[in-house]
Amino acid sequence: MDTDLFVAWFEETARLVRRDRDRLTRLDAAIGDADHGTNLDRGLTEVRKALTEWPPESPVQVLTSAGTALIRRVGGASGPLYGSVFRQMGKALDSPVTLAGFSAAFDEGVVAVERLGKAAPGDKTMVDALAPASRALALAVRDGVGVREAFEQAARAAAEGARATIPMQARKGRASYLGERSIGHEDPGAASSALFMAALATVAS
Amino acid sequence: MVGLVLVSHSAGLAAEAVALAKGIAGAGVPVAAAGGTEDGGLGTSVDLVEAAVRGVDQGDGVVLIPDLGSSVLTARLLEEDGRIVVADVPFVEGAIAAAVAAGADAPLADVLASAEESRTFRKL
Numbered sequence: 670m671d672t673d674l675f676v677a678w679f680e681e682t683a684r685l686v687r688r689d690r691d692r693l694t695r696l697d698a699a700i701g702d703a704d705h706g707t708n709l710d711r712g713l714t715e716v717r718k719a720l721t722e723w724p725p726e727s728p729v730q731v732l733t734s735a736g737t738a739l740i741r742r743v744g745g746a747s748g749p750l751y752g753s754v755f756r757q758m759g760k761a762l763d764s765p766v767t768l769a770g771f772s773a774a775f776d777e778g779v780v781a782v783e784r785l786g787k788a789a790p791g792d793k794t795m796v797d798a799l800a801p802a803s804r805a806l807a808l809a810v811r812d813g814v815g816v817r818e819a820f821e822q823a824a825r826a827a828a829e830g831a832r833a834t835i836p837m838q839a840r841k842g843r844a845s846y847l848g849e850r851s852i853g854h855e856d857p858g859a860a861s862s863a864l865f866m867a868a869l870a871t872v873a874s
Numbered sequence: 875m876v877g878l879v880l881v882s883h884s885a886g887l888a889a890e891a892v893a894l895a896k897g898i899a900g901a902g903v904p905v906a907a908a909g910g911t912e913d914g915g916l917g918t919s920v921d922l923v924e925a926a927v928r929g930v931d932q933g934d935g936v937v938l939i940p941d942l943g944s945s946v947l948t949a950r951l952l953e954e955d956g957r958i959v960v961a962d963v964p965f966v967e968g969a970i971a972a973a974v975a976a977g978a979d980a981p982l983a984d985v986l987a988s989a990e991e992s993r994t995f996r997k998l
């Protein structure tokens with residue numbers, strides 16, 4: 670896995686978030702403050718700009734640069750949260766990047782976001798998509814499957830995890846103030862996390 | 875003197891909370907506002923928070939007092955052990971308690987403890 674693949678990952682994520690910007694904002698309008706699509710679109714536009722203006726020389730630089738741009742430019746809670754995932758992943762990633770190394774570093778990123786947001790699986794947050802994706806990657810490493818298949822399994826796990834937030838009652842963020850009225854809506858952060866993983870599967874194929 | 879940064883989603887709320895804290899604790903207490911996004915919208919800007927920290931940092935430590943959500947997450951990203959700390963306190967009451975303690979030249983741990991006492995302030 671080289672630098673180009675990591676750059677392509679963020680470019681494809683930016684494309685998917687732009688495509689689904691209105692859907693993400695609609696999900697956020699139901700239980701949040703109706704800005705997730707526009708915030709993340711703005712942040713990922715900044716990520717693309719950063720990766721173009723200062724071409725990264727390693728996967729670690731891609732992750733660090735993308736994470737920092739997300740923290741600085743998203744403006745909502747998803748900025749520090751996604752920023753922490755990618756900056757921690759960058760810190761933990763060994764070179765050259767293998768699937769096992771990617772999986773271990775990604776899991777450290779997920780642990781970092783759980784710690785920052787004090788969120789656990791079942792709280793109806795992005796963790797409900799990211800944690801199953803991380804588990805799918807670890808299983809793929811254990812079973813010795815190839816990179817493409819591993820990323821496809823992670824993308825499927827994240828999409829299923831996002832859908833599984835629909836019947837959950839939110840315990841974190843603005844949606845948690847709604848109590849039982851947060852039930853019946855997909856969490857926008859879990860939905861965008863599924864897009865990050867879908868993008869990964871696309872660029873690896 | 876310990877510095878304080880009030881981090882809110884709203885620039886107006888942060889600025890007025892600073893005015894209130896300084897009005898009660900004294901104009902010489904280093905309290906700065908970091909509210910809203912750089913384009914003036916509701917949200918949090920890590921650049922504005924970092925600039926505010928630099929503005930109030932006199933070398934004795936800085937307490938960040940966030941309102942909620944992304945303010946809390948952004949403030950936590952800037953924590954430095956024993957130097958920059960986040961207070962888990964009500965925004966207005968915590969800001970005033972911390973400002974009064976800072977104005978009395980209390981060290982960082984005591985300013986933080988004063989702010990945390992405001993969690994249990996009863997109004998009635």
